[in-house]
């Protein structure tokens with residue numbers, strides 16, 4: 001796959017471009033009773049190029065943006081919607097993932113791009129309280145459903161993408177590991 005598009009070298013981010021769909025998602029979400037809610041889902045992610053970014057005339061980044069839509073397997077209704085960017089710095093091999101969800105939670109997670117046994121690995125994490133790879137949330141969420149950490153392992157091999165993410169929460173007077181995973185297949189490879 002050519003990583004240079006319109007003169008910009010997107011490096012490993014080029015591997016993510018296109019439209020991906022999956023029907024193997026599993027969400028484990030908190031509930032006020034003792035048992036977590038487990039829900040199967042279908043999901044779709046669209047990644048498109050969003051150009052280079054230069055910071056302080058010094059840092060050279062390349063960026064792609066995405067929209068992730070998740071629907072309940074049982075009825076096709078949307079139950080999660082997420083937007084953000086993946087960002088890569090060639091010089092340091094650092095990857096960053098910014099995301100925003102409609103519950104009024106945003107975060108910036110970071111890590112290093114890796115390759116292992118033919119797979120491209122995009123592993124990032126964020127922690128509440130960090131000034132760099134941290135989490136921002138509304139007053140209500142901070143008080144009642146606080147996100148304290150986020151980690152995501154995303155891997156791509158050819159036209160298969162899988163992710164596992166764990167969002168650590170403090171909710172209903174306890175800590176809870178809210179987890180989501182899915183496997184998606186690329187259906188179109190659009191460069192922009």
Ligand code: HEM
Nearest residue numbers: 027029030070079080101105145146147150167169178180
């Ligand atoms: C595929 C990804 C995700 C899915 C399908 C999903 C789905 C869900 C569901 C079904 C709930 C329970 C809602 C309820 O009880 O009414 C929930 C709760 C929550 N999720 Fe997610 N989520 C995802 C990713 C995330 C991410 C990335 C974050 C933040 C970084 C996040 C933060 C939260 C929080 C803070 C709650 C607690 C709110 C509550 O239960 O009242 N989720 N999520």
